[in-house]
Structures are given as structure tokens and as C-alpha cells.
Amino acid sequence: MSFTQIEPPAARLTRSELAVPGINPALFEKAAKSAADVVFLDLEDAVAPDDKPQARRHVVAALNEVDWGRKIMAVRINGLDTHYMYRDVVDLVEQCPRLDMLVIPKVGVPADVYALDMLVTQIEQAQNRSKRIGFEVLIETALGLANVEAIAQSSRRLEALCFGSGDFAASTRARTTIIGGLHPEYGVLSDRDVQGRREFHQADPWHAAQVRILVACRAYGLRPIDGPYGDFKDADGYLSAARRVAALGFEGKWAIHPTQIEAANTVFSPSADEIARARRIVEAMAQAARDGKGAVQVDGRLVDIANIRMAQNLLQKADAIAGH
Numbered sequence: 600m601s602f603t604q605i606e607p608p609a610a611r612l613t614r615s616e617l618a619v620p621g622i623n624p625a626l627f628e629k630a631a632k633s634a635a636d637v638v639f640l641d642l643e644d645a646v647a648p649d650d651k652p653q654a655r656r657h658v659v660a661a662l663n664e665v666d667w668g669r670k671i672m673a674v675r676i677n678g679l680d681t682h683y684m685y686r687d688v689v690d691l692v693e694q695c696p697r698l699d700m701l702v703i704p705k706v707g708v709p710a711d712v713y714a715l716d717m718l719v720t721q722i723e724q725a726q727n728r729s730k731r732i733g734f735e736v737l738i739e740t741a742l743g744l745a746n747v748e749a750i751a752q753s754s755r756r757l758e759a760l761c762f763g764s765g766d767f768a769a770s771t772r773a774r775t776t777i778i779g780g781l782h783p784e785y786g787v788l789s790d791r792d793v794q795g796r797r798e799f800h801q802a803d804p805w806h807a808a809q810v811r812i813l814v815a816c817r818a819y820g821l822r823p824i825d826g827p828y829g830d831f832k833d834a835d836g837y838l839s840a841a842r843r844v845a846a847l848g849f850e851g852k853w854a855i856h857p858t859q860i861e862a863a864n865t866v867f868s869p870s871a872d873e874i875a876r877a878r879r880i881v882e883a884m885a886q887a888a889r890d891g892k893g894a895v896q897v898d899g900r901l902v903d904i905a906n907i908r909m910a911q912n913l914l915q916k917a918d919a920i921a922g923h
Contacts, residue, residue, distance in 0.1 A: 611671050611699075611733075612636050612919050613759065613822055613851040615863035620645035621654035621674070627661045631668065635860050636851070639673035642687055643704050651683050655690055662695040673735065675702035679711050688715065692722040692732060700733040700758065705766060707742035709753035716754040732756065735824065738812050739763030740770040751815040759822035761853070762812050764805050765829065773804065778829030779840055803843060813848055823849045831856035841866040868920055869913045877910035877917075884910075 617635035619626050621642045630638045640661065646654040658674055674691055677683035691698055703715060712734065719732050734756045738747055744767070751760060765778035775782050786801040809825065816823040825844040828837040837859050841852050845866045852863045869877070880897050884907045887895040895902060 610919065611758065611822070613671065613824060614867035614920075615854050615860045616673075616761075616824065616851060617854045617857065617860060618645065618675075618827065621658040622646045622650045624657045624661060627657075627665050629857070631665050631670065633857055633860055634864060635670065635854060635857075636864070637671040637673055637700075638667065639675050639700075639702050641675045642683070643675045643677050651677065652686075655683075655687060659690055659694050662691075662697045667697065671699050672697055673700035673702050674698065675704060678705045679703075679714060680705070685718070688718055689722060692719055692728070693726055696728070696730065698732060699730075700735055702735045702737065702761070704737045704763075705740055705743065706736045706738065706750055707740055708746050709749045712736060712750060712753040712757060716756055719756070733758040735759040735761055737761050737763045737766075737826070738808075739766035739826070741767070742770075744808055744811060747812055747815045748818070751819040751821055757821060759824050759850075760812050760816050761824040761826050762805070762809055763826040764808075765827065767805075767808060775804075779805075779825075779827055780830060780833070780836055806843075809844055809847060809849070817848065822851070825849050825852040827853045827855045828859070829855070831859060834858065834862065838862045838866065869917050873913055874917050877913040880906050880910040881914065 613636050615635045616637040616639055617630055617633060619630045619638060619640050621640045622645070627640075640658045642651060642654055642658060662672060662674075674687070676687040676691070688701070691701070701715070701719070703712065706712060715734065722728070723731065734754060735758060736750060738744055738750070738760050739762070743750065747760070751757070767773075768775050768778075773782075781801055782804055783801070785804045786799050789798045789800060791797050809823075813823045815821070823844075825841070828840050830836060841863055844852065849867070851867050852859075854860045854863055876898065880902050883895045883897045884902065884904070897906075
């Protein structure tokens, strides 16, 4: 038996991933015209149980009929613990050649991803589908985080891991009802100063989970993506959350409202100053190599081979954005 050759997934620019409820077709055209790098049509949390079959039909129609331009198109399917999942996958992969990725919620163990991979592979082969579907996996439970390194190695389809703080907080029984924001009581109290005063310094309750997901992604060649920030009216809060994960090395963040897209695209794009400095580092290190030196000064600071790797990462991102 012979099958159509399946192409490897293309490199993707995923600074902003716009979530769009699959039950609301009125939003599809607006999403298509937005500045989001990725649009994912949601069949899971944004859709009530009784509406899921209708939402699935809306999403299939939208993928085939709406002009999405060059956007990366994804669908968040229902979880493996529901009876909606298999029909989501079958209908989408069989009927939607425009589909690029499936977003898989609440993955707990590598076998969850393997099960989806097996089903998608069989459908692709049966349909002679030439474009391979990629996977973005949500790490949003205690079990998922406990197994994140194994999950990161679970499938060649896997492209990204995304941290979902809302379900993660519910899974760990964190004392919060906030999605993606800070908690006023999570922080440290400083030592007393000479006047005997102490200050409270707020901290980030999601930092440890985000770092572990980031390291798993970078170890196994995946994109780290941060999940939603629930209060879409809090622009400053969203911007701060995006900047924190961008500083760690994340490549993008979900937007649950179009007003969040611009902030994500800006934060996860290298600034003009960063690009200029990166180019100076690359040029200086190239000259150092010609001169037989292992390190050189740039802008008054010593740089070496580690700096050039960081600079090259920035320039690759800049080139991807320029060609978008």
C-alpha cells in the first residue's frame, strides 16, 4: 500500500493566537481580517454542550468558505474524555484541507497525544491528504505538568505546548478565580529595614509552571505559548503578563479578544534596538572569528559565542516577521 508523501510542518510565526467561539459565525470574518498570526476556532470551553454539534458544522463551513489569507488556522477540539472529540477530529481532518493545527486540551499523559496522532494519521492516509496536521497541546492540569517532558516527546506532529493557567489553577486547587492574572496574596515579605519597616513584593504564581513548560519545549524543539489572560478589559495586565513570558523565551500568547492582538504582536516581536544590537553582535563576532578571537566587545560589553546564538535567534524571528 502506498500513501501520499506527508510534508513536514512549516515553521510558524505564532506571536498572537486569537480564540474565536465556534458557535458564533458572526465573528469569523472579523477574525480573518484581524492582525492575529493564528486564529483558532474553539469547540471546547467556549461552546455549551448542547451547541457542540452545531458549532462543529459552523467551523467546518468557515474553514472551507472564509478567506483566511495567510493565517495559521487551528481548531481547539473537545477533550479525549468527552464523546465529542472523535467526531471533531474526523469531520475536521476529512473535510477541511485549510486546517493547519489541532489544539488539544487537558493533555495529561503522552498516550493522549499518541491516540490523537493515530486517529489523524489514519484519516490523512485514507483521504490522501498531503498537508500534515500539527498539534498544539495544552498543559493545564497537574497531571499534564507532571508529565510535560514525556508529553513533549510524544508525537512528531507536536509543534507547541501552551500553558493554560485557568484549568491549571482548578486542577491544583489554587485559591483564585482569576485566569492568567496575579494573586494579591502571592508574594514575599522583605526583611526589616533600618527603620524596622517591611515591604510586600508581589510575585507570579504561574512562573514555575511556565518555566518548566518552556524548558520542555526548548529541549525537544517545540514552541512555548502562553495561554489566556481572562480580563480582556485590563490592557495593562495583559501587557505585563505577555512581557513576563516573552522575557523567559515564550514565542506567543493567546488573545481571547481582538483588543489583545496588537499587544501580543508587539511584545513577541524584537524591537528595532534589539535587532540593531543583534546585528552588531553578529558582525563583531564574524570579525573576531576572522581575527582568531573567541570574544569581543560590543557597546562596551564583552560578548562571546553564547551571545551570538542569542543574537541569531532574534534575527531569525525578525526575518520571519518581515516575511509574514
